[in-house]
Amino acid sequence: MLFALISFFSCAKPVPKQTFFVLGTTCTINLGQAGTKDVYAECFSYLSELELVLSANRSDSNVEAINREAGVKPVVAHPYTLEVLTTALDIARMTNGAFDPTIGPLVKLWGIGTEDERRPSNEEIDEARALVSWKMVQVDTEAGTVYLPVKGMRLDLGAIAKGYAADGLSRLLSTRGVHRGIIDLGGNILTLGDKSPGQAWKIGIRDPRITRGGPVMGLPVISKTVVTSGIHERFFVENGNHWHHIIDPATGYPAQSKLLSVSIIGSTSMIADALSTSVFIMGQEKGLDLVQKFPDIEAILIDNTNKVYVSPGLTNSISILDTAFVKVSDTTQ
Ligand code: FAD
Ligand code: MG
Helix, strand or coil: CHHHHHHHHHHCCCCCEEEEEECCEEEEEECHHHCCHHHHHHHHHHHHHHHHHHCCCCCCCHHHHHHHCCCCCCEECCHHHHHHHHHHHHHHHHCCCCCCCCCHHHHHHHCCCCCCCCCCCHHHHHHHHCCCCHHHCEEECCCCEEECCCCCCCCCCCCCHHHHHHHHHHHHHHHCCCCCEEEEECCEEEEECCCECCECEEEEEECCCCCCCCEEEEEEECCCEEEEEECCCCEEEECCEEEECCECCCCCCECCCCEEEEEEEECCHHHHHHHHHHHHHHCHHHHHHHHHCCCCCEEEEEECCCEEEECHHHCCCCEECCCCCEEHHHCCC
16 A cells, blocks of 8 residues: 555656746746646636736726726726736836826737737827826725726736736745746746755846847846846837837837836836836836835846946846846946
8 A cells, every 4th residue: 555655656747847828928837846737727727817807908808898998987896907906006106107007098009919010190199198097097996996087098907917927826836835936927037936955046138139039148036036028029010110019108109218128126026027117118217216216126227239237236146148238337338
């Protein structure tokens, strides 16, 4: 009997990692020795549940119900929606609206990453831009409802919800006794614990000019999230213009901040996700000022001349692997 039990357990091999397509992107979770089919299935089911609530791309989501009733009536918001939207509105306030969860009309209009992607006319952009206004969102916490008061307004939580998902996965895994692993939700990375006792995970920062480019910098992290926003995730090129998916609400056009990529390092993936998009839009100077306001947040910015700006807390830990990229503190400026 004892022999049978031993051979049963030795057959239940760990599943080191699994990849799913969910949240509109490729999500890979690697739990090493702690990976089991059941725990991965639970992770996938959690991500699917989040998608069903938070997606702006499916008509049956809670976010779409709120969008459909814009200008008509408040809609009961799912607790996930309320939690993400509350943080999104806080970040909108802190960034003076550079980050705006009501960016939906502009996202739909440009359609970047969809079959309908195109450069809209200036009139269309002005019309959509008039509907983008985080200050108009009415959240009734007592009734648990959200109301968008003007017809055509649309929430889009795509810049923050993957981070929320990563934080949720981390909590879920912790309750299952999993404290070591790495979660990658389409570039939104969260490490659980260390890679092996005392050894950090080495996270690569990709070449921002190439889709799925190779690592040009390395960063050791333990129990941290690293979230990157860049110009090569979703884009199209038209008449020599590179139109990417991070939109500046002030202009209605993809942000032209000279930055090619922004990576944010912190302990909360939702905050890091929102900040990676925000700093990208705000640009190097204002973006780094914003980062300073958060005690546990660091940033790596790459601009269009391959200069790398690093927040003070990271200067000594980052290693540049490709000499085409130069840390600003290493140049005469
Ligand atoms: P980030 O910089 O983190 O975010 C960029 C995205 O944020 C843009 O795509 C836009 O949606 C939004 N955004 C742009 N400008 C601003 C701004 N100024 N302020 C605030 N937000 C802004 N994609 C699909 O193609 N099909 C799907 O079915 C689909 N479902 C999804 C479901 C969920 C729940 C989520 C979270 C995303 C989904 N996506 C889907 C979107 C897809 O995965 C996005 O590419 C991703 O969320 C953007 O993340 P990022 O890391 O590339 O960039
Ligand atoms: Mg983001």
